[in-house]
Amino acid sequence: MRMDLIQPFINSADAVLAQGLQSPISIENLTMEEEAYRRKGVAAAVILKGDIEGRIIFDVDAEAALQLASRLAGVAVSETNEDLVREAVLELANQVIGNAITTLNDQGFHFHVRPPTLHTSEQGSKSSEDTEALVMCFNTASGKVFMNVALRYHRRRAVEQAVVAG
Amino acid sequence: MEKFAPVKRSEDGQPVRYLIVDDSVFARKNLARMVETFGGQVVGEAGDGVSAISEYERLTPDIVLMDITMPQMEGIEAAEKIVRDHPSARIVMVSSVGYQENIVAALQRGARHFVQKPVKPEVLYEVIKYVMRDDGTTRGAGAGAGA
Numbered sequence: 001m002r003m004d005l006i007q008p009f010i011n012s013a014d015a016v017l018a019q020g021l022q023s024p025i026s027i028e029n030l031t032m033e034e035e036a037y038r039r040k041g042v043a044a045a046v047i048l049k050g051d052i053e054g055r056i057i058f059d060v061d062a063e064a065a066l067q068l069a070s071r072l073a074g075v076a077v078s079e080t081n082e083d084l085v086r087e088a089v090l091e092l093a094n095q096v097i098g099n100a101i102t103t104l105n106d107q108g109f110h111f112h113v114r115p116p117t118l119h120t121s122e123q124g125s126k127s128s129e130d131t132e133a134l135v136m137c138f139n140t141a142s143g144k145v146f147m148n149v150a151l152r153y154h155r156r157r158a159v160e161q162a163v164v165a166g
Numbered sequence: 167m168e169k170f171a172p173v174k175r176s177e178d179g180q181p182v183r184y185l186i187v188d189d190s191v192f193a194r195k196n197l198a199r200m201v202e203t204f205g206g207q208v209v210g211e212a213g214d215g216v217s218a219i220s221e222y223e224r225l226t227p228d229i230v231l232m233d234i235t236m237p238q239m240e241g242i243e244a245a246e247k248i249v250r251d252h253p254s255a256r257i258v259m260v261s262s263v264g265y266q267e268n269i270v271a272a273l274q275r276g277a278r279h280f281v282q283k284p285v286k287p288e289v290l291y292e293v294i295k296y297v298m299r300d301d302g303t304t305r306g307a308g309a310g311a312g313a
Contacts (some may be wrong), residue, residue: 098263098264
């Protein structure tokens with residue numbers, strides 16, 4: 001997967017998480033996904049359609065999700081308040097992915113995006129040849145946040161890219 | 167949370183009345199907390215564009231904070247319908263997806279301003295003051311933005 005598709009997601013996660021949590025974050029690692037994705041905690045998924053197609057899973061381990069929800073809500077959120085924790089993760093996913101999409105759009109890629117949905121299955125689809133997935137792990141003061149990005153150029157766009165590349 | 171000089175309606179000095187529209191309950195609560203620090207009053211909330219239109223009709227708020235990407239009816243379409251029937255409606259789009267086409271489309275259809283998520287309180291505060299500038303005023307000394 002091309003880095004120019006990934007970089008906006010890294011930058012966006014960095015900016016949104018740092019602002020939301022009022023503390024610095026760091027990238028622990030970036031790995032290519034070889035097996036089917038296994039959910040780590042509370043996860044949200046966004047499907048992209050357009051010049052770039054694929055899906056992004058924003059995944060926060062359970063303890064970190066609870067802390068994130070509390071920090072973002074400005075009050076202590078109980079672990080029994082699962083709805084609020086899910087809402088917090090969905091909204092963070094919306095902000096991180098939305099900001100990344102904004103950057104990609106400003107680079108000339110056009111697509112349509114729907115609101116994030118809760119990703120409840122334990123395991124996602126395995127990467128395919130044309131939809132490689134990259135897993136990013138971010139360290140935050142509240143715990144680990146993962147983002148699994150599996151994107152590819154739409155066929156028409158891929159042909160245009162090939163023509164430009166000569 | 168920072169302290170801000172309250173933004174009041176100039177005609178009667180009453181708090182600015184807000185309708186907050188977002189499919190995320192979490193986002194609505196965050197925005198509500200924020201506008202309350204501006205001295206505002208949240209009179210209603212809606213989770214989609216269809217509800218936003220009916221709530222606007224029912225409540226006639228001073229300002230609508232409207233998300234763009236929502237189920238049933240998206241925010242830009244809802245804004246257009248509200249402004250068509252209420253040309254003086256003040257709608258501020260609040261979305262994480264802030265690319266130029268979206269912003270231009272929203273403004274062309276009657277929105278007054280655009281704020282990108284994650285929302286910084288000081289940015290939203292300045293936008294609210296700007297949007298209310300014709301008939302709004304800030305009152306209370308010594309508690310400006312960032313104070």
